[in-house]
Amino acid sequence: xxxxxxxxxxxxxxxGQVGFRSENEDGTRVVVGMATCGIASGARPVLNELVxxxxxxxxxxxxxxxxxxxxxxxxxxxxxxxxxxxxxxxxVKMTADKAVEVLxxxxxxxxxxxxxxxxxxxx
Amino acid sequence: MYRSHVLVCGGTGCTSSGxxxxxxxxxxxxxxxxxxxxxxxxKTGCHGLCAKGPIMVVYPDAVFYSxxxxxxxxxxxxxxxxxxxxxxxxxxxxxxxxxxxxxxxxTNFYKKQTRIALRNCGVINPENIDEYIATRGYExxxxxxxxxxxxxxxxxxxxxxxxxxxxxxFPTGLKWRFASGNRGNVQKYVCCNADEGDPGAFMDRSVxxxxxxxxxxxxxxxxxxxxSNQGYIYVRAEYPIAIERxxxxxxxxxxxxxxxxxxxxxxxDFDIDLRLGAGAxxxxxxxxxxxxxxxxxxxxxxxxxxxxxxxxxxxxxxLNNVETWANIPQIILNGPEWFSSVGTEKSKGTKVFALGGKxxxxxxVEIPMGTTLRTVIEDIGGGIxxxxxxxxxxxxxxxxxxxxxxxxDIEIDYDNLLAIGSMMGSGGLIxxxxxxxxxxxxxxxxxxxxxxxxxxxxxxxxxxxxxLEILDKITEGKGTMEDLxxxxxxxxxxxESALCGLGQTAPNPVLSTLRYFRDEYExxxxxxKCPAGVCKSLINFYIDPDKCKGCxxxxxxxxxxxxxxxxxxxxxxDIEKCVKCGTCMDNCKFGAIIKK
Numbered sequence: 001x002x003x004x005x006x007x008x009x010x011x012x013x014x015x016g017q018v019g020f021r022s023e024n025e026d027g028t029r030v031v032v033g034m035a036t037c038g039i040a041s042g043a044r045p046v047l048n049e050l051v052x053x054x055x056x057x058x059x060x061x062x063x064x065x066x067x068x069x070x071x072x073x074x075x076x077x078x079x080x081x082x083x084x085x086x087x088x089x090x091x092v093k094m095t096a097d098k099a100v101e102v103l104x105x106x107x108x109x110x111x112x113x114x115x116x117x118x119x120x121x122x123x
Numbered sequence: 124m125y126r127s128h129v130l131v132c133g134g135t136g137c138t139s140s141g142x143x144x145x146x147x148x149x150x151x152x153x154x155x156x157x158x159x160x161x162x163x164x165x166k167t168g169c170h171g172l173c174a175k176g177p178i179m180v181v182y183p184d185a186v187f188y189s190x191x192x193x194x195x196x197x198x199x200x201x202x203x204x205x206x207x208x209x210x211x212x213x214x215x216x217x218x219x220x221x222x223x224x225x226x227x228x229x230t231n232f233y234k235k236q237t238r239i240a241l242r243n244c245g246v247i248n249p250e251n252i253d254e255y256i257a258t259r260g261y262e263x264x265x266x267x268x269x270x271x272x273x274x275x276x277x278x279x280x281x282x283x284x285x286x287x288x289x290x291x292x293f294p295t296g297l298k299w300r301f302a303s304g305n306r307g308n309v310q311k312y313v314c315c316n317a318d319e320g321d322p323g324a325f326m327d328r329s330v331x332x333x334x335x336x337x338x339x340x341x342x343x344x345x346x347x348x349x350x351s352n353q354g355y356i357y358v359r360a361e362y363p364i365a366i367e368r369x370x371x372x373x374x375x376x377x378x379x380x381x382x383x384x385x386x387x388x389x390x391x392d393f394d395i396d397l398r399l400g401a402g403a404x405x406x407x408x409x410x411x412x413x414x415x416x417x418x419x420x421x422x423x424x425x426x427x428x429x430x431x432x433x434x435x436x437x438x439x440x441x442l443n444n445v446e447t448w449a450n451i452p453q454i455i456l457n458g459p460e461w462f463s464s465v466g467t468e469k470s471k472g473t474k475v476f477a478l479g480g481k482x483x484x485x486x487x488v489e490i491p492m493g494t495t496l497r498t499v500i501e502d503i504g505g506g507i508x509x510x511x512x513x514x515x516x517x518x519x520x521x522x523x524x525x526x527x528x529x530x531x532d533i534e535i536d537y538d539n540l541l542a543i544g545s546m547m548g549s550g551g552l553i554x555x556x557x558x559x560x561x562x563x564x565x566x567x568x569x570x571x572x573x574x575x576x577x578x579x580x581x582x583x584x585x586x587x588x589x590x591l592e593i594l595d596k597i598t599e600g601k602g603t604m605e606d607l608x609x610x611x612x613x614x615x616x617x618x619e620s621a622l623c624g625l626g627q628t629a630p631n632p633v634l635s636t637l638r639y640f641r642d643e644y645e646x647x648x649x650x651x652k653c654p655a656g657v658c659k660s661l662i663n664f665y666i667d668p669d670k671c672k673g674c675x676x677x678x679x680x681x682x683x684x685x686x687x688x689x690x691x692x693x694x695x696x697d698i699e700k701c702v703k704c705g706t707c708m709d710n711c712k713f714g715a716i717i718k719k
Contacts, residue, residue, distance in 0.1 A: 001381050001387060002387065002388040003388055004387060007261055007387075011256050011259070014253045014254060015257050017163075017257065018246070018254050021246055021247075033207070035208070047126060051125075051126035055124045063183040065183050065184045065207070066127075066184075067208075068206055
């Protein structure tokens with residue numbers, strides 16, 4: 001190690017990895033339904049794309065986690081976004097591409113992507 | 124990129140309760156489910172809650188699993204990691220299931236702690252230098268080498284108020300300043316004392332196992348501050364995992380050029396070597412430790428000259444304890460004001476304690492100085508098992524003393540503990556309840572120092588042995604009141620005249636139990652009774668004929684065949700034959716065995 005820059009480069013490369021081993025209560029939580037129904041309808045590519053995007057963009061205050069079945073199996077894959085101080089938004093029939101759109105417009109931009117939400121569907 | 128990290132504790136505690144097998148199963152199960160590219164397995168150091176091991180933590184949701192068995196792994200993988208449904212039955216819930224705690228930091232055990240020395244323990248993989256760097260590792264070393272003069276480094280440590288965590292509490296910055304003269308002209312050494320020997324203490328082991336690089340970084344910082352290019356870590360051979368991880372860490376640091384020549388291109392050279400201790404308690408004493416590194420028999424030598432003047436190989440040397448080192452990089456990065464904002468007026472920062480004895484959460488905790496003993500035992504430690512009454516806590520191991528119930532609300536710091544006749548010590552905290560005999564406890568610690576006395580000076584070699592003989596006499600019911608006076612006289616002389624810290628502090632457990640529990644000593648002497656029912660010579664076992672149902676269980680289990688009686692009729696113990704092992708008491712289903 002001949003310079004502080006080299007140390008910094010390693011730190012930045014690794015920070016995303018180690019960084020999420022802490023509890024961040026002020027951050028946004030993006031939860032993907034990963035029960036049998038979710039997995040069967042394609043939740044894993046959605047989950048993995050979200051994880052990849054959050055890491056690539058070095059978003060330290062966004063946690064991507066998974067949950068079980070919430071009972072709306074026909075609308076899977078379901079993604080829920082919890083922003084601190086705001087009501088939960090539930091997105092249905094997600095794909096990897098849609099998930100990226102939600103990440104950009106809602107999680108980062110603050111505008112709910114109404115077209116994909118549960119409210120759009122008449123239950 | 125992994126979407127989830129599974130942290131499995133690889134500390135000594137969890138390793139001995141089976142975490143290696145869990146790791147193997149985890150690897151297999153992840154492969155079986157095709158998750159090996161999505162989920163990372165991280166073997167970490169100690170999480171602190173050793174009593175509930177093996178520990179597993181799943182991020183990013185921070186689900187804390189305790190007492191995981193190898194056969195539980197398949198369920199955790201298929202349910203939690205694949206489908207996102209945490210396995211409720213394995214989640215640590217502090218016996219309060221109604222609140223259904225899932226998150227690590229919400230538990231009482233962690234909530235009341237402040238982690239500085241242990242900040243990376245249980246968080247990073249100690250065998251991967253990159254993970255240490257990710258948590259700002261080696262940044263403090265870079266900072267001092269490029270932005271600070273050696274004197275500024277020493278001043279900063281002085282300003283922080285950091286005191287030695289090995290027990291005596293000497294100001295660390297002062298120690299460094301004493302050794303800082305004549306930089307560049309004299310060979311000097313930086314040593315790390317990892318010869319942790321107090322019974323029941325494992326703070327240093329956990330730091331070395333969980334975050335070995337922090338010690339290397341801190342020693343290099345000290346090397347720069349005092350003008351030394353060589354460090355030694357003296358670690359006891361009984362810590363194989365710690366040694367292995369130190370070896371890996373030193374290798375990685377050398378490979379990265381963070382140890383060796385011309386670190387960060389500043390022209391500063393520093394390297395570290397390991398020296399293994401062979402299990403002598405006295406080698407934790409600084410002069411004995413250095414004598415042992417030199418290759419001689421580990422015996423102390425008189426001070427002065429102090430190591431700062433004439434230490435290892437006769438050269439100026441500083442020696443700090445593992446936990447002290449673990450604080451240094453954080454102090455450099457966050458500033459002395461940050462550090463001194465934690466703690467009490469004269470004791471800054473935090474202290475790591477190893478909780479043991481009669482306590483629910485046996486394990487490792489780090490608390491701000493000034494936390495009360497009550498908080499440590501009741502809130503963090505989860506109280507005493509079986510609803511028993513707190514009697515005393517022993518700090519400082521065989522060099523320390525006990526804190527009785529009347530001081531249960533004492534704020535723990537160096538000076539408060541000294542004032543009541545105990546000491547901070549390296550951090551062992553052994554909790555005793557109403558079933559512990561304080562004379563027996565004093566005897567236990569004294570037996571330890573008698574065994575571990577190196578024999579070089581007479582007061583320690585002969586004096587402690589004489590004290591032990593008197594304690595033996597008392598616990599056998601043969602003591603006299605004059606013996607107590609003799610004990611106190613001997614204690615005084617040994618403290619005044621022993622060569623090193625081992626002898627000078629050896630009488631402390633006796634003195635402090637005499638101070639607070641003199642009535643127990645007197646009961647042994649005058650009434651020939653052991654109030655707690657521990658000292659075998661002074662107790663007898665009886666069967667209560669009203670409660671005995673004549674089930675014969677006690678008679679069948681008695682190893683000495685000392686119990687006689689007909690089926691369905693009250694049994695009787697033959698006191699002549701009884702060896703007082705207590706097996707009958709453990710076996711009786713009706714509570715009919717009485718000990719008095």
